[in-house]
Amino acid sequence: MALSPPVRRLKSRPITFIFELPTEKLKQFWEGLEKGKVYASKCRKCGHITFPPTADCSHCLNQSMDWVDVQGEGEIETFTHIIIRPPSFQKHPTYTVAIARMNSGVKVLAWLTGAKLSDVKVGAKVKLAPVLSEDGPSYGFTIAP
Numbered sequence: 001m002a003l004s005p006p007v008r009r010l011k012s013r014p015i016t017f018i019f020e021l022p023t024e025k026l027k028q029f030w031e032g033l034e035k036g037k038v039y040a041s042k043c044r045k046c047g048h049i050t051f052p053p054t055a056d057c058s059h060c061l062n063q064s065m066d067w068v069d070v071q072g073e074g075e076i077e078t079f080t081h082i083i084i085r086p087p088s089f090q091k092h093p094t095y096t097v098a099i100a101r102m103n104s105g106v107k108v109l110a111w112l113t114g115a116k117l118s119d120v121k122v123g124a125k126v127k128l129a130p131v132l133s134e135d136g137p138s139y140g141f142t143i144a145p
């Protein structure tokens with residue numbers, strides 16, 4: 001049996017990326033989070049709902065969108081517990097990310113906080129709500145009561 005040759009690796013220097021994202025067309029989404037709302041974008045032409053919201057429809061490329069509130073309850077379709085965190089998330093303890101189908105039909109990917117691991121399962125009911133932290137406004141799930 002032949003032995004595999006050792007894998008040689010080069011280590012790069014740490015790289016920091018800072019993105020400046022144009023937010024004017026999505027301003028209502030960010031303002032909504034600060035006011036306690038979680039909005040998705042809905043195309044005025046084809047009705048496609050997108051979350052996170054987009055300035056233009058990814059389905060038909062229409063540039064005219066409405067806002068629909070997607071917060072409330074949903075059901076977990078899949079999830080993962082993140083134990084080995086990327087460098088930019090080292091300040092956080094281990095965390096859970098879930099994808100849930102909301103009652104409005106749209107799927108949302110978000111962190112699930114405050115849950116016992118044994119309560120996190122496919123089919124569990126979750127509640128989506130805005131989250132305000134030192135990193136800025138965001139959104140997240142908790143297990144629905």
Ligand SMILES: [Zn+2]
Nearest residue numbers: 043046057060
């Ligand atoms: Zn569309």
